[in-house]
Amino acid sequence: MTVKRIFLALIALTWLIPNSAFAHALEPGYLEIRLVGADSYRVFWRKPDVQSAPMEIFAVLPAHCETREGPAPTSDGQAWVSAWVTNCAGGLSGGQILIRGLEAQNTDVLVRFPGPDGTVYTQRLTPLEPSFEVPVDPSSFDVIRSYLPLGVDHILEGLDHLLFVFALLLLISDRWRLVGAITAFTVAHSITMAAATLGWVALPGPPVEAVIALSIMFLASELRHKGGQDMRLSERYPWTVSFSFGLLHGFGFAGALRDIGLPQTDIPLALLSFNLGVEIGQLIFVAAVLVTATILRRLVPWAVAWVRPGTPLWILSVYAIGGVSAYWFIDRVSGF
Incomplete structure (x- = not known):
């Protein structure tokens, strides 16, 4: 897997990102x-x-x-x-x-309700399942069924998190270094998400969201200068960079989970289920990008030469990523 292969997906995605980024998603x-x-x-x-x-x-x-x-x-x-x-x-x-x-x-609709012993539980309702029967004794399966899909939905609807992962896919050419970077990002955000959700560490939400946008701007800058004689910082130390920014993204995930709430008797299981959902959603996104890139590469092989680092199309696409993340950063800072 090379940058050339996966970068073809950017052609389609950069036309979609600006419209999605500037529009406010419909809240549940x-x-x-x-x-x-x-x-x-x-x-x-x-x-x-x-x-x-x-x-x-x-x-x-x-x-x-x-x-x-x-x-x-x-x-x-x-x-x-x-x-x-x-x-x-x-x-x-x-x-x-x-x-x-x-x-x-x-x-969809998130429902929080008390169980027979006063413990608070959460249920997600969708157009396909607009109702549910309140269980007499909620089981562990009920917790997993509620929180795992919430994790998947959160990552797939979080354009800033996905754009960060996408930038990593473009930046790191070596297969195993890329796997290591994604793994480091996963481990890091899992740590801070758990710590923040359990109340061990606390950071205010708005500054965290602004710095998450700033992390994407940093990767856009790295992409802009990719292809020179010297390897960029994120290319030399991809695991360190991914781990550092992953810690910040974890606080963002924790903010969403705190809004949802955790069942008092099954906090570890709910936390694990939500985190697994985030990872499943992340893998779905990575797989979709790679499959799209492979299809485009087979359909338009002549376009490979157009998307090398330093070419006008590469520069235009990188500025699209940087522009979107800069808008997020300014918008979030102005909202403090």
């Missing part, structure tokens, strides 16, 4: 149910904004709850929220929670 819905007394629950429901109107999805609690649906939502500037208190005789166990209308949308 969020339903939180908290136990506030004997069979009494406080419900918080947040659904996405679609062209200044609430998305046509509705949270419906189990049939034995007194108030199954909440009041009309109000805008908080980014989404539409509503809250209410209801009584559910005997608790939630065995009842069905439904997001009505979700089957017609292109988003």
Whole structure:
């Protein structure tokens, strides 16, 4: 595997990245149910904004709850929220929670709910599975089934993380050095994600997100000067560079996981499942890039000479990566 092979995929991707980077992705819905007394629950429901109107999805609690649906939502500037208190005789166990209308949308909903012992659990609902039955005794399989897909979704929807990995694919020509760099990145972000999620280390989210964008700008700079007489820093020490930046990316993953929350009795399993999901998503992305590059190389072999380091197309593509990451950096710094 060489840079020439994988770089052909950049031709297609650089046309897509700017549009995706500047647009705000549709946020998922969020339903939180908290136990506030004997069979009494406080419900918080947040659904996405679609062209200044609430998305046509509705949270419906189990049939034995007194108030199954909440009041009309109000805008908080980014989404539409509503809250209410209801009584559910005997608790939630065995009842069905439904997001009505979700089957017609292109988003998902994260549900946090208390188990029989008060432990908080998480369930992800999708257009294909818009409802679920609250288990009487949630199992380890339920935790894995909820958190592993969340990890996959998070990495595949995180354009900044994917762009960093993509830049590594372009920068490192040697197969085994590339494998080592990806491995170092994985180990590093796994360490900081676990440490930050468990509360051992804490860093504010906005600066971390800004530095993640800065890490992509650094790799873009390395790509711009690739092909000279001297190897770049990231080419000489790819594992060190990947590990260092991987520590920062791990804090970004931890921020997302903290927003989701962890089940109090299965924290290690949930953390491991989410991390495995991130790695699966990362492998899916790498495989997709390599397969795309191989196909393009066979279809347009004459284009290989156009995408060597230093050629106009290479420089244009590198500036596209740097421009997108610079926009992210400025946008995130201005949001402090």
